[in-house]
Amino acid sequence: MSSVIIPEYEVTHSRPNAFNKSYERKGELKHATHYCPGCGHGNVHKMLAEAIDQLGIQDRTILISPVGCSVFAYYYFDVGNVQAAHGRAPAVATAMKRSRPESILISYQGDGDLTAIGAAEILHAANRGENITVIFVNNGIYSMTGGQVAPTTLVGQKSTTTPNGRSIENEGYPMRVCELLATLEAPVYIERVGLGDNKQIAQATRAIKRAVENQSKGLGFSLVEVLSPCPTIWKMSAVDAQHWVRGVMEKTYPLGVYCDKTKDAHPRTPHAPAPPLSELRKIMGITSEEISAPEVKQEIAADKKKVDLHVRVAGFGGQGVLLLGEILAEAGLDAGMQVSWLPSYGPEMRSGTSNCHVRISSESIDSPLVALPDVLIAMNEPSLRKFDASVRPGGWVLYNGDTFPGDCERKDVNVLALPFTNIALEIGDARAANMVMLGALLEIADALPQASIDAALNRLVKSKKWIELDERALQMGRELYHEACVGV
Amino acid sequence: MHKKQLMKGNEAVVRSAILAGCRGFYGYPITPASEITETAAELMPKVGGVFLQAESEVAAINMLYGASSAGVRVMTSSSGPGISLMQEGISYMAGAELPCVIADISRGGPGLGNLGSEQSDYHQVVKGGGNGSYRTIVLAPYSAQEMADLTAWAFELADKYRNPVFLLADGFVGQMMEPVEFTNAAVEPKVPDWAVAGTKESRGNLITSLHMDNDELEAHLKKLEAKYMQAEREEVRSESYFADDAEIVLVGYGIVARILKAVTVAARAAGINVGLLRPITLYPFPTKEFERLRKRAKVFVVVEMSNGQLIEDVRLAVNGARPVEFHNRQGGNVPTHDELMALVNRLAKKLAEDKLFTDAELHVKETLAKVAAEEERLAHV
Numbered sequence: 001m002s003s004v005i006i007p008e009y010e011v012t013h014s015r016p017n018a019f020n021k022s023y024e025r026k027g028e029l030k031h032a033t034h035y036c037p038g039c040g041h042g043n044v045h046k047m048l049a050e051a052i053d054q055l056g057i058q059d060r061t062i063l064i065s066p067v068g069c070s071v072f073a074y075y076y077f078d079v080g081n082v083q084a085a086h087g088r089a090p091a092v093a094t095a096m097k098r099s100r101p102e103s104i105l106i107s108y109q110g111d112g113d114l115t116a117i118g119a120a121e122i123l124h125a126a127n128r129g130e131n132i133t134v135i136f137v138n139n140g141i142y143s144m145t146g147g148q149v150a151p152t153t154l155v156g157q158k159s160t161t162t163p164n165g166r167s168i169e170n171e172g173y174p175m176r177v178c179e180l181l182a183t184l185e186a187p188v189y190i191e192r193v194g195l196g197d198n199k200q201i202a203q204a205t206r207a208i209k210r211a212v213e214n215q216s217k218g219l220g221f222s223l224v225e226v227l228s229p230c231p232t233i234w235k236m237s238a239v240d241a242q243h244w245v246r247g248v249m250e251k252t253y254p255l256g257v258y259c260d261k262t263k264d265a266h267p268r269t270p271h272a273p274a275p276p277l278s279e280l281r282k283i284m285g286i287t288s289e290e291i292s293a294p295e296v297k298q299e300i301a302a303d304k305k306k307v308d309l310h311v312r313v314a315g316f317g318g319q320g321v322l323l324l325g326e327i328l329a330e331a332g333l334d335a336g337m338q339v340s341w342l343p344s345y346g347p348e349m350r351s352g353t354s355n356c357h358v359r360i361s362s363e364s365i366d367s368p369l370v371a372l373p374d375v376l377i378a379m380n381e382p383s384l385r386k387f388d389a390s391v392r393p394g395g396w397v398l399y400n401g402d403t404f405p406g407d408c409e410r411k412d413v414n415v416l417a418l419p420f421t422n423i424a425l426e427i428g429d430a431r432a433a434n435m436v437m438l439g440a441l442l443e444i445a446d447a448l449p450q451a452s453i454d455a456a457l458n459r460l461v462k463s464k465k466w467i468e469l470d471e472r473a474l475q476m477g478r479e480l481y482h483e484a485c486v487g488v
Numbered sequence: 489m490h491k492k493q494l495m496k497g498n499e500a501v502v503r504s505a506i507l508a509g510c511r512g513f514y515g516y517p518i519t520p521a522s523e524i525t526e527t528a529a530e531l532m533p534k535v536g537g538v539f540l541q542a543e544s545e546v547a548a549i550n551m552l553y554g555a556s557s558a559g560v561r562v563m564t565s566s567s568g569p570g571i572s573l574m575q576e577g578i579s580y581m582a583g584a585e586l587p588c589v590i591a592d593i594s595r596g597g598p599g600l601g602n603l604g605s606e607q608s609d610y611h612q613v614v615k616g617g618g619n620g621s622y623r624t625i626v627l628a629p630y631s632a633q634e635m636a637d638l639t640a641w642a643f644e645l646a647d648k649y650r651n652p653v654f655l656l657a658d659g660f661v662g663q664m665m666e667p668v669e670f671t672n673a674a675v676e677p678k679v680p681d682w683a684v685a686g687t688k689e690s691r692g693n694l695i696t697s698l699h700m701d702n703d704e705l706e707a708h709l710k711k712l713e714a715k716y717m718q719a720e721r722e723e724v725r726s727e728s729y730f731a732d733d734a735e736i737v738l739v740g741y742g743i744v745a746r747i748l749k750a751v752t753v754a755a756r757a758a759g760i761n762v763g764l765l766r767p768i769t770l771y772p773f774p775t776k777e778f779e780r781l782r783k784r785a786k787v788f789v790v791v792e793m794s795n796g797q798l799i800e801d802v803r804l805a806v807n808g809a810r811p812v813e814f815h816n817r818q819g820g821n822v823p824t825h826d827e828l829m830a831l832v833n834r835l836a837k838k839l840a841e842d843k844l845f846t847d848a849e850l851h852v853k854e855t856l857a858k859v860a861a862e863e864e865r866l867a868h869v
C-alpha cells in the first residue's frame with residue numbers, strides 16, 4: 001500500500017472478500033473501479049472492505065451509497081446494498097438499523113452530501129445516537145458535479161462557483177463536522193483521519209475498523225471523517241493531491257479523536273419480543289366480542305320510532321363539549337344505531353372554543369355535518385350567537401345562562417335556558433354542567449335507553465367518582481326538562 | 489351483536505395498519521394528521537414495531553425508504569406542507585420499487601394555508617409532485633370505516649405493485665368518529681425476497697433508483713409503466729349511488745361525497761333525477777365508470793374543496809361527451825347542503841328547458857350564430 005493508485009492486478013489478487021470478484025453491476029470495465037487514479041474513495045473502500053472481513057460481518061453488513069462520486073459504491077461491495085437520495089443516508093440507515101438490529105449499517109457519505117444538503121439528517125442521527133457507522137469522505141469540494149464549492153471548501157480555495165476563491169463573507173467558514181458533532185452527548189466515537197501519507201493511512205485504517213467494530217458491539221454512533229484527495233477536481237497530480245491533504249487541508253481540519261466514549265458506552269437494550277398475532281387486537285384495544293348485552297337494547301331501539309337526530313354542541317374548551325357529544329354518540333352506537341361525531345379542530349380550538357356535530361340515526365348516515373340541528377346545546381353566549389340561527393324550526397336550543405339574550409330569540413324554536421353551570425356546582429362540580437345539559441337533551445330526543453347511556457358513561461369516564469357525579473347530573477337534567485315543560 | 493367501536497378515522501388507520509403487518513412508523517407532526525402519529529407512537533412499540541418522530545418530513549420519508557428496503561411494511565402520515573417535503577423520497581421509492589403507505593390528511597394551502605379541511609392536495613398526490621415518470625396509487629376514504637378498510641388494502645397494493653400507496657383523506661374524515669369494525673385478519677410480517685435485510689440470503693440484493701445506461705433506464709420505466717397499466721386494469725374502485733339511471737351525476741370524494749349523498753337523497757325526494765359517482769381510487773381513476781354513466785347522464789357536476797383539480801380527471805373521462813359543471817368551496821369551508829340543492833335545482837331547470845350544452849355544442853352554436861349573422865349582413869349589402 002505504498003501508492004494510492006491501485007493497479008488492476010491488486011484488485012483481483014489481494015481483494016478483500018467484502019469486495020465483489022468482478023464488478024458486474026458496473027457494465028463495461030468490470031475489473032477497474034470508476035474512480036480516478038489517486039482518488040481517496042478507492043482507499044477508503046479498501047479499508048472498509050478489510051474491516052468487514054476482519055470483523056466477520058459480511059453477511060450482516062448493509063452499505064448505503066450516497067449521491068456523489070461514491071454513488072456507485074454498490075458496484076464494489078459484496079454486502080447488502082442500498083443507494084440513497086442526496087444527503088439522506090443517515091435517515092435511511094436509521095430506519096434500516098432499527099428495523100433489523102442485527103445488521104451492520106454503514107452510511108458512506110461525501111462532504112457535500114453530509115455537510116450541506118444532508119446537514120439535518122447527520123446531526124439528528126448523531127444526536128439520537130443511532131447505532132450506525134458513518135464514513136465521511138471529505139475532499140472539500142463537490143466532485144461529482146464538477147467542482148462547486150462545499151461547506152468544507154477551504155477559505156480562498158477556488159471552485160467553479162467561487163471563481164475568486166471561497167470568501168468568508170459570502171460562503172462563511174469551512175464547516176468542521178467532527179468538532180460540531182462532538183458537542184453532542186450521544187455519539188460514542190468521532191475521529192478525523194487523513195490519507196496524506198502512509199502513517200495517516202495506517203491510522204485511517206485503524207479508525208475505520210474501530211468505527212465498524214463499535215457498532216457490532218452495539219455501542220452507538222461512530223463517525224470517521226477522512227480527509228481525502230480528489231486530484232481530478234483539484235487539478236493536481238495524485239502525489240501533489242496527497243501532499244495537499246497533509247500540508248494544507250489538515251491545517252483547517254486537525255486530525256485526531258474528537259470523542260471517545262466507547263469505554264462507558266452500554267449496548268442498547270434490545271427490543272421487547274413481538275407479541276403473538278393473536279394478541280394484537282387486545283393490545284390495540286380492539287373489542288373482539290360484543291361490547292355489551294345488546295339484544296334487549298336492540299329491541300328497545302327497534303320498537304322505537306325512526307330516529308334521525310342532528311345535534312350541535314358548542315362552548316368553551318374545558319366545558320366538556322366534545323365529551324358530551326362523544327357520550328351521546330357512544331350511547332347511540334350501544335343502542336344499535338348509526339352514529340357520527342365530528343369535532344371542530346385546529347384553528348377553532350385555538351380561540352378556546354370548541355364544538356361538535358353528532359348524528360344518531362336508525363338509517364345509515366350520509367353527511368356527518370350537522371347543518372340544521374334538531375337540538376343545539378350552547379354552553380356559552382358566543383356559541384349561542386354563532387349557531388342559534390341554524391336550528392331547525394321546531395327544534396330545541398339548550399342554553400347555559402340565566403337569561404336568554406333578547407336579540408337571539410326565535411319564535412319557531414323551543415328554548416330551555418338555565419344556569420346549568422351553577423346547577424352542576426350545587427350537585428358537586430361545575431364541570432358536570434355538560435352532563436346536566438345532556439340529561440335534558442336525552443329527554444327531548446327520547447331515543448336512547450338508559451342502559452346505553454350507562455354503558456357509554458362506563459366506557460368513556462374513567463373515574464368512579466365522576467361516573468356517580470355524571471349520573472346525578474344526567475338525572476338532574478332530565479328533571480329540569482320536565483319541570484320546564486310543566487311550566488309551559 | 490356488534491363489534492363496532494366508536495373511533496376517529498385517524499386512530500383506525502394505525503390499528504388497521506398494524507393488523508396488516510405494518511411494523512414501522514416514521515413521521516412528523518402536523519394538524520390534522522397528528523392523531524395518526526400519536527396513535528402510532530403509542531401502539532407500535534407494543535407490537536414489536538418501530539416508531540420514530542423524524543426531524544422533518546424529508547427525513548421521515550427517507551426512513552420509510554430505509555425500513556421498506558429492509559423489507560418492513562411501513563407507513564407515515566402528514567398533510568399538505570409535509571407531503572410537499574416528502575415528494576423527493578416518494579419519487580425515489582417509486583423508482584426503487586419500494587412499497588409504503590402514506591396517509592395524507594389534507595388541509596388548506598398553498599403554503600401554510602390554514603388548518604381547515606381542503607382537498608387541494610389532489611394534484612400533488614394523484615399526479616405526483618416528485619420528479620420522473622412514476623405514479624402512486626391513491627385511495628380516498630370517506631368514513632372512519634373506510635379509513636380502516638382502505639389502509640389494509642393500501643398495504644396489499646403497496647406490496648403487490650412494490651410502489652408507494654396514498655390514503656388521501658381530508659381533515660373531516662380523519663377527525664370524525666364513527667363506528668369502526670376491523671374485519672381484516674392479522675397478517676404475519678415477512679421479509680420479501682428482494683429486501684436488503686442484513687442476512688446471508690439477502691446479501692446480493694440492491695435497492696436503487698439509479699440506472700446510468702439510457703437503455704437500461706428506459707427498460708426500467710417500461711416495467712414501471714406496465715405495473716401502472718396493470719393497476720388500471722385490476723384495481724379501479726368507485727361507488728355508484730343512484731347514479732345508474734341519473735340524469736344529473738354528482739361527482740366527489742371524501743367528505744364531499746358524504747354531503748353529496750344527502751343531496752342525492754333530498755333531490756330524489758324532490759323528484760329530480762340525481763345520482764352520485766364517488767371515485768374510491770383516485771389513481772387509477774374510474775374512467776370506465778364515467779364512460780358507462782355518460783350514456784344516460786345529461787350532465788356531470790364535480791364538487792370539490794379545491795380549485796378545480798378533480799375536475800380535470802373528470803373532464804378527461806367524460807371526454808367532451810357531456811357538459812361538466814363545477815362547484816367548489818375552499819379555505820376550510822365546506823359545500824353546504826343548501827347551496828348544492830340550489831345548484832341541482834338550477835341544473836334540473838336548465839335540463840328541462842334543454843339549455844345545457846357541452847363545450848363542443850356551444851362552439852357549434854356560436855359558429856352557426858356567426859354564420860347566420862354574416863348571411864344577414866351580406867343580405868343587406
Ligand SMILES: Cc1ncc(C[n+]2csc(CCOP(=O)(O)OP(=O)(O)O)c2C)c(N)n1
Pocket residue numbers: 067068069070086109110111112113114139141142143144145150
Ligand atoms: C437533490 C439533489 N441535488 C443536487 C444533486 C446533484 N449532485 C450530485 S453529487 C453532488 C455533490 C456531491 O458532492 P460530495 O458529497 O462532496 O461528494 P464527492 O462527489 O465530492 O465525492 C451534487 C450537488 C443531486 N443528485 N440531488
Ligand code: SF4
Pocket residue numbers: 034035036038039040041069139143144229230231232233
Ligand atoms: S472526481 Fe475526485 S472524488 Fe470523484 S472519482 Fe475523481 S478523484 Fe475521486
